[in-house]
Amino acid sequence: MDIWFWSDAHFGHKRIIDYLHRPFSTLEQMDSTLINNFNSRVKENDLTFFLGDFCLAYSPKEAPDAPKHAFEYYRNKLICKNIIFIQGNHCKKNGVKTCIQSMVIDYGGHRIFLTHNPKYAQEKYFFNFCGHLHGKDGIFTKLTYKSTIVDLSVENWNYFPVSYNEIWQRFSLWKKENQ
Numbered sequence: 109m110d111i112w113f114w115s116d117a118h119f120g121h122k123r124i125i126d127y128l129h130r131p132f133s134t135l136e137q138m139d140s141t142l143i144n145n146f147n148s149r150v151k152e153n154d155l156t157f158f159l160g161d162f163c164l165a166y167s168p169k170e171a172p173d174a175p176k177h178a179f180e181y182y183r184n185k186l187i188c189k190n191i192i193f194i195q196g197n198h199c200k201k202n203g204v205k206t207c208i209q210s211m212v213i214d215y216g217g218h219r220i221f222l223t224h225n226p227k228y229a230q231e232k233y234f235f236n237f238c239g240h241l242h243g244k245d246g247i248f249t250k251l252t253y254k255s256t257i258v259d260l261s262v263e264n265w266n267y268f269p270v271s272y273n274e275i276w277q278r279f280s281l282w283k284k285e286n287q
Contacts, residue, residue, distance in 0.1 A: 115238070121170060156191045159222060229257050
């Protein structure tokens with residue numbers, strides 16, 4: 109079993125393409141690319157931590173083309189059975205029924221704080237895995253000399269879910285370049 113991390117897919121959110129200049133022409137292209145990217149890496153019995161803003165449900169203003177039952181629709185397209193959803197700022201009306209605001213895991217020799225919005229990051233953890241920023245501040249942001257925020261928004265990872273080893277490799281390069 110492999111463990112994966114991902115954030116801010118915004119399935120069903122047509123306007124996110126324009127807001128963030130995502131490289132897709134249509135909502136259908138974005139959704140199918142994200143689904144295919146996920147399913148190409150993540151296997152049925154793997155574990156995925158999804159750090160918020162999985163999808164948007166239909167709304168006339170923000171997601172006019174999204175399905176009414178967006179969460180079920182998009183969740184059923186992903187082959188992974190084991191996804192832990194952390195609540196994002198767009199998760200109130202999209203059908204993601206999670207009460208998890210944040211959690212801590214021990215993995216890769218570190219205690220890692222998982223949350224959607226980096227404003228809740230905690231400096232006592234080596235890594236704070238977050239989303240929400242959509243690459244605005246880059247992948248890594250130093251919180252303190254002992255703690256780093258890692259932005260797992262899809263934009264930072266070429267629209268693919270990411271493994272801890274991939275995060276660690278990029279972090280090591282970043283740390284070397286920023287000493």
